[in-house]
Amino acid sequence: MDLVALGQRVQRLRRERGLTLQDLAAESAVSVSMLSAVERGDKAPTVVVLDRVATGLGVPLATLLVEPEDERVVVRRAAEQDVVDEPGGWRRTILTPVVPGVNFEWIRSTLPPGCVPGEYPAYAPGSHEFIAVESGTLTLTVDGERVIVLGAGDSVYLAADSTLAYANHSAEPVTYHVAALIMRPRAARGLSSA
Numbered sequence: 001m002d003l004v005a006l007g008q009r010v011q012r013l014r015r016e017r018g019l020t021l022q023d024l025a026a027e028s029a030v031s032v033s034m035l036s037a038v039e040r041g042d043k044a045p046t047v048v049v050l051d052r053v054a055t056g057l058g059v060p061l062a063t064l065l066v067e068p069e070d071e072r073v074v075v076r077r078a079a080e081q082d083v084v085d086e087p088g089g090w091r092r093t094i095l096t097p098v099v100p101g102v103n104f105e106w107i108r109s110t111l112p113p114g115c116v117p118g119e120y121p122a123y124a125p126g127s128h129e130f131i132a133v134e135s136g137t138l139t140l141t142v143d144g145e146r147v148i149v150l151g152a153g154d155s156v157y158l159a160a161d162s163t164l165a166y167a168n169h170s171a172e173p174v175t176y177h178v179a180a181l182i183m184r185p186r187a188a189r190g191l192s193s194a
Contacts, residue, residue, distance in 0.1 A: 003038075003041040003042070003043070003044055004041035005041075006038065006041065006045075006064060006065070007038055007039040007040055007041040007042075008039075008041075009063075009064055010035070010038055010039050010053060010057070010064060011039040013057045013059060013063070013064075014039075014057065017057065017058070019057075021035050021036055021039075024053070024056050024057070025056075027055075027056035027057075028052040028053050028055060028056025028057075029052055029056075030049055030052050030053055030056070034049065035053070038053070047061075050064055050065070074097040075097065076095070076096065076097035081093050081094060081095060082094040086117065088112065088115050088117070089111075089112035089115060090109065090110070090111050090112065090115050090117050091109065091110045092107055092108070092109045093107065093108045093109075094106075094107055095107065095108055095177075103181065103182040103183065104179070104180065104181050104182070105178075105179070105180050105182065106177065106178070106179045106180075107177065107178045107180075108134075108175065108176075108177050109166075109175070109176055109177075109178065110173055110174070110175045111136075111138070111166065111167070111168035111173065111174050112168065112173050113168060113170060113171050113172060113173060114168065114169070115167070115168045116165075116166075116167040116168070116169075117165075117166050117167075118165065119141075119144070119163050119164065119165040120163060120164045120165070120166075121163055122160065122161045122162050122163050123160040123161055123180070123182050123183055124161065124182075124183035125159075125161045125183070126161075126183045127159070127160035127161060127180065127181060127182050127183045128157070128158075128159065128160055128180065128181045129157070129158045129159075129160040129164075129178060129179070129180045129181075130155065130156070130157050130158075130178070130179040130180075131150070131155060131156050131158070131176055131177070131178050131179075132154070132155040132176060132177045132179075133150045133151060133152055133153065133154050133155070133174065133175070133176045134152065134175040134176060134177065135152050135172075135173070135174065135175045136151075136152065136168065136170060136172050136173055136174030136175060136176075137149060137150070137151050137152075137168070137169075137170045137172070137174055138150045138166065138167075138168065138174045138176050139166075139167040139168070139169055140156070140164060140165070140166060140167075141164070141165040141167070142158065142162050142163070142164060143162045143163055144163060144165070150176070160180060160181075160182070
């Protein structure tokens, strides 16, 4: 960790908020002498101290640790992608990097022939979901009533405040992508989208 850069970020954020060292000490429960040493880059603060400083400044801890330019570009290498193998041969790969405060995800899923993973609860109103089929045939059921069949190259947009059921009723695997802008996580399942 570059202590000088960390100190400069803390000092910049403190000044942007119009806080003195004494004000920040009162807000963060960190001594003035420690804050001063951190701002000068003289001391390496513990994670607990950094968390208190972030809380006192009203920012996420990551804001103190990441260069602002770095927040604009986040790379997730293929080897870092989370892959989840579900019962029945269903596989999901989370393609998007995790960015604090950004509730967007892009998932690639493959359903083997005859796989019916089940129904997913609705997201909060204001959420959006895009589904694009890469190969095979995907059957979506929206709110338990409307059935949409999508083939390779087809896509659909859904206001994501509906329940969704995914299924592969064909004899071939289906691979599809889900891109979702989420207002809150779904109430059930380990991962948000299928």
